[in-house]
Amino acid sequence: MIDGNQMIAAGVGAGTKGLVAGLVAGMTPLKGVTPDIMTAGIGYYMADKMGGFGGDFGMGMLIASIGQMVREPIEGLFSKTALAPTPTPTPTPVTGKNTPVVDVDEYITAKYAIA
Secondary structure, eight states, X not given: OOOHHHHHHHHHHHHHHHHHHHHHTTTHHXXXXXXXXXXXXXHHHHHHHOOTHHHHHHHHHHHHHHHHHHHHHHHHHHHHHSOOOOOOOXXXXXXXXXXXXXXXXXHHHHHHOOO
């Protein structure tokens, strides 16, 4: 039987994962890990050591952290199979007397007649 309270606690933990990752983001570079790894560790600790709502909350945070970590490799896998976007055409420069010069060297050459 599905326990609604357990599902709500896991959902709240998954939703709070971003908040916890933001809170630990300042100290994670000192430890040499990413915020997602740190929140996965916190979620695992909570799921293991706490019971009831706290354990389910930690389980939700752990699942959300792992889901965030595997998102990029999965998107990379499926983006290779997707159609490549059509490249935008590069604008061709218009030459004329009143055309603005983008390159600094060209500007100096045109302005001061230095070759």
